[in-house]
Amino acid sequence: MDSEGTKICLIAPTENLAVRARALIARQGLQVRVEVAELENAVALARTLLKQGDWLFISRRGTRDLLRKKLRIDVVNIPSEASDYIQAIQRLRDETRPIAFFSFEEEISNELRTICYLLHLKMQHYSFKDSTECRRVVKQAVHDGAAWGLGGVVSEHYADLFHLPYIRVESSDAAILHALENAQQLYLNKQENARKQEQLRIRLERYQNILDYTHDAIIAIDEEGKISTTNQIANELLRPARPPFTGRPIEEVLPNTHLTNVLRTGKSEIGQMMQLQGSLVSTNRVPILVDGQVKGVVATFQDIKTLQSTERDIRVKLHEKGLVAKYHLSDILGNSPGIAKARKLARDFASSQFTVMIYGETGTGKEMFAQGIHNASPRKNGPFVAVNCTALNRDLLESELFGYADSSFTGARKGGKAGLFEMAHGGTVFLDEIGDLPLEFQAPLLRVLQEKEVRRVGDDRVIPVDIRVIAATNRNLLRLVEEEKFRRDLYYRLNVLSLTILPLRQRENDYLKIARTIYRQVALQQDPEKEKSFLRIMRACKTYPWPGNVRELTNVVERISLLLSCGQTEGEIFQILQADWEVQRKAAAPAEDPVPIQRGELDLPALQEALERNRGNVSQAARELGISRSTFYRHLKQ
Known part of the structure; x- marks a missing residue:
């Protein structure tokens, strides 16, 4: 990412964290500002920066929650991970008295509890939501006989006050990098959304200008015969009737327009001549049809052709938003038997409503086939929504696919946002690189395919969707199923019709x-x-x-x-x-196999480094070292 000019600020509670963050930022070639502040001081700093522009902030849990509460802004969290505590636990592993773990409205992870249990450390967890409560819980920990305290800078202050020996727990480099990556992605999305919103406002303003500055008068009525839209020319035309006109029956304002006839019959009246306020005008009256039902009528007066063309173009841009399949099966070139057979199969599959699984190497034209199937199907007039399962950020994948409800999370768009499945209603969803879909999102996808309904993030209601799914992959899905990296039931649900595209x-x-x-x-x-x-x-x-x-x-x-x-x-x-x-x-030649770690090298530093690399996940750390989870715990205990 070209981060020049980005406005991202990492607010560190300690100078040590700030120094490490700056080193990581420099190593990654990012442009992220780093400041040292906590709680109220952090709020003052953020408020000052926000006066200079639209900043995005990164901080630890306590400061993050306070910034969200006070300033109502998005803040990326530096997560607390089990690996953060490794060094502190190593110092206290021989301690037999209770150890107090302090956290800001946060539960202690099961991984951390397991490590303490195996090392026979007497863990006592205390959480708090503000400074006042922090003072109380630290005092309580001392009263409970805690020999040591572990936590952040807020609880450290009160530990000193009550003479409780204390070890400050700093965020690991892995946690900082994770937060930086999330912030970069979120910042890019915010910038892109802002750009799209600006473009939409420009288009809407352009549409309004077309209505207001065209030489034609435009009047629209709803299904009840009441005026719903007029432009400036029409407002002048409707005088001497008194405004406002919107919401009034058309016959009350303009008795001889015959718009109610079109509303009743549903038939267009093109190029009609009529007397209007003493003038002879040419008018077109066109019904507004939705699913075959007349929902209103639009009438234009004078030169209609230019307006119809412009209005149609803008309506397409506003409502389709690019969700169009531009390729047809006839666009797929080649006369070889393999490609001819694939084209014929694709044409046969097009008339069906079953899911299609397209297999082929990278670059063989899988999406081109998917678009061709859509354009040859009864859904050709519906949207075509392509989703690259590897390109979407893992943290945003759920909200992108399923949408989110109003106020489901800080920064959520007012009124919520439709997901890609909702946007594809009446059309086709193309799931490219389906083999790379994270395992945790495969079950929700299976439910959509089975139930034909979605539930937005943060919402308790289901929304029916009429979609056809076409998926594609360059991987062996059946092998992924055997390796338990892809759900077997989802594989069979997707693989109803299969199409293989031969390599060039x-x-x-x-x-x-x-x-x-x-x-x-x-x-x-x-x-x-x-x-x-x-x-x-x-x-x-x-x-x-x-x-x-x-x-x-x-x-x-x-x-x-x-x-x-x-x-x-x-x-x-x-x-x-x-x-x-x-x-x-x-x-492309394969590199030499890495030298495996020898069992004799599994000392505490090796285990600690593996845990840090895998952000405290014992299963992943054990897999990296080539040992079982139980062996990992046994070495850790020894």
Whole structure:
């Protein structure tokens, strides 16, 4: 990400945390401001920065909650993880007296409780929601006989006051990096949403200007015959009737418009001549049809053609928002038996409502097939929503897929937001790279496929959706099922109809036809001699396996076109391609297997480092070290 000009500020409660955060930020090449402050001081700092622009803040739990409460803003949390406590626990592992764990409205994780249990540490947990309560719980811990206290800077202050020996627990580098990544993603989303909102306001203003400054008068009525919309020209036309006009019966304001006839019959009246306020005008009266039902009428006066064209374009931009499939099955090039069979199967599948599973290597055109199936199906006039299961941020995936309710979390859009499944109602959802969908989101997806309904995040009501699902992957889903990385029931639900797209190397001379088509689209000038040179170069590539398939082929065609226009010879160009392919071949060669950790090396520092790398997750740390979870605990106890 190009973070130049970003306004992200990490507010650290201690100088030590600030120093480590700055080092991590520099190492990642980010532009994030770091300040040292806590609680009320942090609020004052944030308030000052917010006067300078739209800042996004990162902090630990107590400061985060106070910022949210006082300033009502988004704040990214630096999570508290079991690995944060490892060093402190190591110091106190021989302590037999109770140890007080202090946290700001936070439960102690099961991982941390398990570690303390195995090390026979007498853990006592105390949580608080503000400074006053913190003072009380620290005093209570001393009264309960605590020998040591562990926690953040707020409880440290009161531990000193009550003479309780104390170890301050700092956030790990992994936790800081996790918060930085979330903040960067959230900041990007906020910027993109702001840009889209601005574009939408511009479009709406443009639409209003078209209505107000066109030479035609425009009047719309609802299904009850009452005026719902007028523009400035129409307002003048409706005089001497007295405004306001909206909400009044059309016959009360303009008796001879015949709009109620169209409302009753549902038939358009185009190019009608009528007397209106003493003038002869041409008018079109068009019913507003929703699911075959007349919901109103729009009448235009004078020049209607220009307005109809402009209004239609804007309505499409406002409501479709790009959810359109632009490719058809006829756009898929190639005459090889494999691709012809795939096209025929896709055409046969299009008329069905069953889910389709598309298999193929990266770059073979899986989304092109998905769009072609949609455009050949009865749903072709509905939306086509493509979802890349690897591109969506893991933390935002649920709200993107299912939407969220009003006030479901801090920063949620007022009124909530429809998810991608809702946006696809009446159309098709294309789930690309489905094999990379995190396991925790597979069960909710299965429910959508089975029940045809979604529940927004933070909402208790279900919303029916009429969707067809097409999924695609370049992975072996059945193997993922056997490895328990993909749900078996979801696999069978998706794999009702399956379509395999052959890689380019197995499609005979299809690559030549595709290459010629791409070349004619990208060539700077249509030169028959250069095109012949291009085809000779491409024929010389006959034995190349095209590991990147059509996507790589497109890249190569563009390069050849540019090099030919720069005067390079056919031989020089082919040598350049061969050199580039050799570099790619070497880069793709498998690296040497890592040296496994020996069992004798499983001392406490090794275990501690594995826990820190895996943010306190014992199962993942054990898997990394090549041992079982029980062996990990046994070594930890020893």
